[in-house]
Amino acid sequence: MFETNNTETYFGQSDLNRVSFLRHDEDFIRQTLTHKSTVVIPFIKGEALLSDNDLLTVTVSEDAAMRHVIETMIPLLNTKESRLDASGVSLTFLGLLESTSTDFLTYKDEYKGIPYYGINFVVDEKTIIKPKDIATFEKYSQLLRGPSLFELANGAASLYSHAKMYLDWLTKYKFCPGCGSVIYPIDAGTKLRCSNEDMNVKCDVRDHKVNNICFPRTDPVVIIAIVSRDFSKVCIARSKRKYHDVVLYGLVAGFMECSETVEHAAAREIWEETGMKCDEVSMVCTQPWPPVNLMIGCIGFVDFNGVNEKIDLGHDPELAEAQWVDTEELMEAHANYKGGMIVPFRDGSYLPGNTAVAYQLVDYVAEQYKKLQGKSQCNL
Numbered sequence: 609m610f611e612t613n614n615t616e617t618y619f620g621q622s623d624l625n626r627v628s629f630l631r632h633d634e635d636f637i638r639q640t641l642t643h644k645s646t647v648v649i650p651f652i653k654g655e656a657l658l659s660d661n662d663l664l665t666v667t668v669s670e671d672a673a674m675r676h677v678i679e680t681m682i683p684l685l686n687t688k689e690s691r692l693d694a695s696g697v698s699l700t701f702l703g704l705l706e707s708t709s710t711d712f713l714t715y716k717d718e719y720k721g722i723p724y725y726g727i728n729f730v731v732d733e734k735t736i737i738k739p740k741d742i743a744t745f746e747k748y749s750q751l752l753r754g755p756s757l758f759e760l761a762n763g764a765a766s767l768y769s770h771a772k773m774y775l776d777w778l779t780k781y782k783f784c785p786g787c788g789s790v791i792y793p794i795d796a797g798t799k800l801r802c803s804n805e806d807m808n809v810k811c812d813v814r815d816h817k818v819n820n821i822c823f824p825r826t827d828p829v830v831i832i833a834i835v836s837r838d839f840s841k842v843c844i845a846r847s848k849r850k851y852h853d854v855v856l857y858g859l860v861a862g863f864m865e866c867s868e869t870v871e872h873a874a875a876r877e878i879w880e881e882t883g884m885k886c887d888e889v890s891m892v893c894t895q896p897w898p899p900v901n902l903m904i905g906c907i908g909f910v911d912f913n914g915v916n917e918k919i920d921l922g923h924d925p926e927l928a929e930a931q932w933v934d935t936e937e938l939m940e941a942h943a944n945y946k947g948g949m950i951v952p953f954r955d956g957s958y959l960p961g962n963t964a965v966a967y968q969l970v971d972y973v974a975e976q977y978k979k980l981q982g983k984s985q986c987n988l
């Protein structure tokens with residue numbers, strides 16, 4: 609069997625120590641919000657901001673407007689007033705960045721680094737933070753989903769993804785699924801609590817013995833490089849949905865369902881979308897994909913026997929086309945790739961660029977193919 613690797617995917621770099629066990633420690637959170645090194649990644653209406661083509665980050669101690677926002681929010685933490693609709697602000701603690709500078713925060717002699725936060729502003733004249741309080745940030749252009757996002761260095765892209773996923777959740781989830789009361793952030797914006805204090809009003813969320821809060825949501829997606837056992841062939845596929853105006857080939861992918869293993873989800877998606885029988889699935893690498901997904905990159909082996917490898921798009925009408933191609937042809941396309949969101953393939957068609965996990969999966973298949981080729985040549 610081949611070994612799995614530790615491929616680092618776009619959005620998937622992990623520079624922060626999340627110290628998740630300290631998020632409920634109010635003293636720690638207060639210190640991280642008021643430390644002179646603290647850095648905030650501001651978002652306006654769910655979009656991050658661009659400064660000199662890079663993700664805008666703000667050191668709170670050097671920015672009067674951000675200092676005012678933080679000082680206003682500290683007394684509201686863990687109260688109903690801190691929720692986005694009342695305050696105009698969602699705040700979420702991201703973690704500590706280990707630093708060689710002498711200015712980092714030290715907590716209990718053990719936990720050290722520069723505190724990082726994400727903050728989202730959705731303000732109006734009725735919210736506690738007013739439009740005038742954040743006017744200074746309006747001059748920056750928004751980091752919209754597109755080339756400017758996918759051209760960030762991976763460190764910045766991964767910070768963006770981390771903040772975006774929490775802030776998007778804090779923006780969308782406003783009411784308790786158990787009783788309809790407003791919910792408000794606790795643990796520095798990483799959980800939401802039901803505000804219903806009337807015990808005569810039943811709430812299955814509040815009254816549940818264990819999960820009496822709402823957690824952020826991540827929706828897992830399996831994405832599979834379907835290969836022949838010797839890695840010499842890969843099945844590429846094209847969705848009926850157009851990618852701008854180009855023909856873009858990718859890999860088979862789909863949402864995992866409840867109570868399904870990754871392996872079963874991958875084999876099911878392969879059968880539903882291509883009609884092929886997958887004999888074995890291995891996980892290779894994963895990628896956070898903001899705002900809510902985790903891409904789980906897999907290899908799906910199909911043992912060629914004249915039946916298993918036959919493509920039939922008749923079950924699920926999602927794909928426009930699927931075909932087996934030689935791994936060597938994909939390797940050549942990757943070798944000629946000059947960067948950007950898509951890789952030129954055949955005339956007028958493309959493959960996903962290196963910010964997509966499909967690219968890492970194809971590279972992985974190529975590596976395994978080369979290894980096997982090397983072995984068979986040694987055996988000659």
Ligand SMILES: [Zn+2]
Nearest residue numbers: 784787802811
């Ligand atoms: Zn409730």
